Amino acid sequence: MHFVPFARASRGVAVVSFAALLAASTSAQSVTFKPRVDFGTAQENARQSLCADFDQDGNLDIATTMEGNYQGKVEVLFGDGQSDFGSSFEYTSYGAWGITDGDFDGDGWNDLVSTAYGWASHGVHIALNDQSGGFAGGSTVSTLASPPVAAVSGDFDEDGLLDLAAASEAGGYAVDWFKGFGNGTFSSFHYVPNTTGKVGRRIYAGHFDGDGHLDLLLTHAGGVMVLLNDFLGTLGNFAASSGMPLTEDTTSAAIVDIDGDGQDDVLTGGSMLRVWHGVGDGSFTLLHAYPTSTGAAETELGDLNNDGKLDVLVVGLGGAQIFFGQGGGAFTAPQTVSAGIYPRSCVIGDWNGDGWLDIAITCGNVAGQSSYVSIYEQVPPTTVTYCVAKTTSTGCSPAIASSGSPSASAGSGFTISASQALNNKNGLLFYGTHGRASAPFQGGTLCVKSPIKRTAVQSSGGNPPPNDCSGSFALDFNAYVASGADPALIGGALVDAQYWFRDPGFTPPNNTGLSNALEFTLAP
Secondary structure, eight states: OOOOSOSOGGGOOOOOOOOOOOOOOOSTTOOEEOOOEEEEOSSSOEEEEEEEOTTOSSSOEEEEEEOTTTOOEEEEEEOOSSSOOOEEEEEEOTTEEEEEEEOSSSSSSOEEEEEEOOSTTOEEEEEEEOSSSOEEOOOEEOOSSEEEEEEEEEOSSOSSSOEEEEEEEESSBSEEEEOBOSSSOBOOOEEOTTOBTOOEEEEEEEOOSSSSSOEEEEEETTEEEEEESSGGGOTTOOEEOOBOOOOSOOOEEEEEOTTSSSSOEEEEESSEEEEEEEOSSSBEEEEEEEEOSSOOSEEEEEOTTSSSSOEEEEEETTEEEEEOEEETTEEOSOEEEOOOSSEEEEEEEOSSSSSSOEEEEEEOOSTTSOOEEEEEOEEOOSEEEESOOOOOTTSOOOEEEEEEOOBSSSOSOEEEEEEEEOTTOEEEEEEESSOEEEEEETTEEEEEOSSOEEOOOEEOOOSSSSOOSOEEEEEEHHHHHHTTSOTTOOTTOEEEEEEEEEOTTSOTTSOEEEEEEEEEEOBO
């Protein structure tokens, strides 16, 4: 795989030294990255970034704003699908700070929006995708307040065309929105009442009161404002709700249904990462709060460890941290990621197409030095647990685990085990080489996609009767491969496995037990 330390060495930007490899861990609650690779950008003072497939080649690209030094540019770094971002396009955008994207002219290609951080020339600039790797044209609209520091797109008046909303730091109402005409141009500002005097940080769109209309959420120096659409029956007329009880500087947020109840929830970032449950009427209750040692200029969501639960990446001037999701809005203590100089923003994406999410951190660098985007390619773990075990009739949760390294040639040394099984019951390991599943099966969940292979029957052992959870199973899978029982088990094969055993405490045909599942790749 080819990495380019800097895309344009001719600009005289020094190569930032690679970060040390993060400590490897077999725990599901950490991830490992290769040494970071830095790609220089056109100007200094990078601010915000996002990722999308702007050139429609199937690979994610990264766009970033640079305030510059009384200048300003937006640059798109094009991904090649192998974690290389050596090709780029840049265009002038005065005092570029905030950024968002969307198809604003209806041609099926993502366009870009940047906000101008300035007093005399403040506003929102739209650059249209030319479908050839560049951006040009579009329009510029002025905000009532100044300077605008963030933007978001959405169909706020429900006419089928994307509109824009912007958040500003000072100079009047902190939120304006602009009606989109579908051709890359927009109306003049519509200010949002009740936002006067707020020092805006970021702005987001979501559904917070259950009426189906797209609402706004403003993070600001004194907390968060939830701005509900369709006030007094008029779309695009926003009114502040009771929101959430928060009075600290809130620098970022993320919108997601984190607890799976069908209602948008909110994660807010600052000195604390806070998880808020959306009640459904525009109000929120606090579920969890976690200290951040880095600040949170950006808060991004993604399943980084592939366990089916969303994780959170926060980036601030103090560095970067990953909080791993436990379900229901709970997160673990964070893993720290070594970042470059003045980290300002981050994005999450699969830069190399291996099915594992990677990250990128945009750094402002020291004064007078061009900024850069650091690419962190994830090193997939040897084994991953996933899926949900079936609780036994005695109330235990059978847990699959492994030790050693899977190999098609080692002959031994990779043991797959299961604990918390019923004692003195017959069971076996079943597996497949066609990926994961999640389907109802015998009162539990089948986690392995058909066709399925089965190993020989084993006894769980454990305590004498009555039934308890002292049973366990173990199989040296490398030895099983070496036996030649399955010709499909060759180097490079992706294997998913799950334990099954008898559980007479349930009514037939559901009188069985099921562990969660294990996924691994056989080394050559």
